[in-house]
Amino acid sequence: MVRTDVAGSPRERLLAAANELFYREGVHTVGIDRVIERAGVAKATLYSTFGSKDELIAAYLEGRHERMRERIERAIARHRSPRARLLAPFAVQEELAADDGYRGCAFANATAESHGPAAEAAVAAYRAWLRETLTALAAAAGARNPAALARQLHLLYDGAAQSARMDHDPATVRAARAAAAALLDAALPSGG
Amino acid sequence: MVRTDVAGSPRERLLAAANELFYREGVHTVGIDRVIERAGVAKATLYSTFGSKDELIAAYLEGRHERMRERIERAIARHRSPRARLLAPFAVQEELAADDGYRGCAFANATAESHGPAAEAAVAAYRAWLRETLTALAAAAGARNPAALARQLHLLYDGAAQSARMDHDPATVRAARAAAAALLDAALPSGG
């Protein structure tokens, strides 16, 4: 039934291959054949498992959502001060952007390339989660308008990913954290 | 030779068609056949004029660069105070995002979709121009570190376009201007 050897089940191998190829080269550019070849899986298996390429893209994005959520939540948990907790997502982004293979935000890239409904829903879910997380942290930090501060931080977060991708310059992400810190100074009561 | 009737030369018609279709649906999604059909131009004319699809995409982006440059420079010229001049690009973005057909930054979308060298060069040129413009304005405003401030504003500018595209919410761009204003307060000597 479900294979449990080192390489994992066909589903896991497909997701791993999709994650590598889709992120590096784009969901539209990479065809099904490339994915199944790298996964070592038959085409029929892909279609019986996911149903369509759009669903595979959505599953790939959901996997990234989950890993980002874990990573960001862990980074937040490492800090006590509300201010540091609000900056934690930018620290995560800084780590990611330091990698040679960094290609920006997978969600932004996917919606720019593809227009499938399942993929769009996965992107919306990720954005809603991040927005809510930031809003809750802003409220806990005593921001006068938590939703507005969260929106501004989300803007910076998106901008950092885009700029880093297009300029190929990791310094961009450090600048985003500095800008976020300046916004916090303006929005939080006396150095929360 | 060069046609000068209402519809313009084949080159102009091709650029107009490319501008509409590429921006609305994406440079990768829209094929050559759609462009020439809308332009009312033969395929051979497209290839004798531009040489390849990548070059057509680059020409489309150069056209947008030129129009954005004019528009932003006009908006800057309308203001005297250095602070208002630095915020002018965000005001332009706000106008653009108010349109129903707004789909975010054409340059960001194009590089996310396509990887042609000519198109990449066109995007780099646009980004360099905007960065230089912001840096010069920041220096004129007396910023302690004009390059750093320009980088932060550029980040916000990119983020606003991305967020507005993905969230379909023009309020995002207003938030970007507010965030930019807060950054200026922090970076400029006493309300320049």
Added chain:
DNA sequence: GTCTGAACAGACAGGTCTGTCTGCTAGCAT
């Protein structure tokens, strides 16, 4: 031993893509 079902391998259909090439038309210059 037999049966079942998951997965592999790969052909196939039907469509789309970029880019080339062959004719044809029509205006302009000489």
Added chain:
DNA sequence: ATGCTAGCAGACAGACCTGTCTGTTCAGAC
């Protein structure tokens, strides 16, 4: 009148795409 050239129309090549389908292999259940 004749030739030249820009441009139109559309066939064509060759590649690639998604998604379906046929046949085969093989591990485990009974």
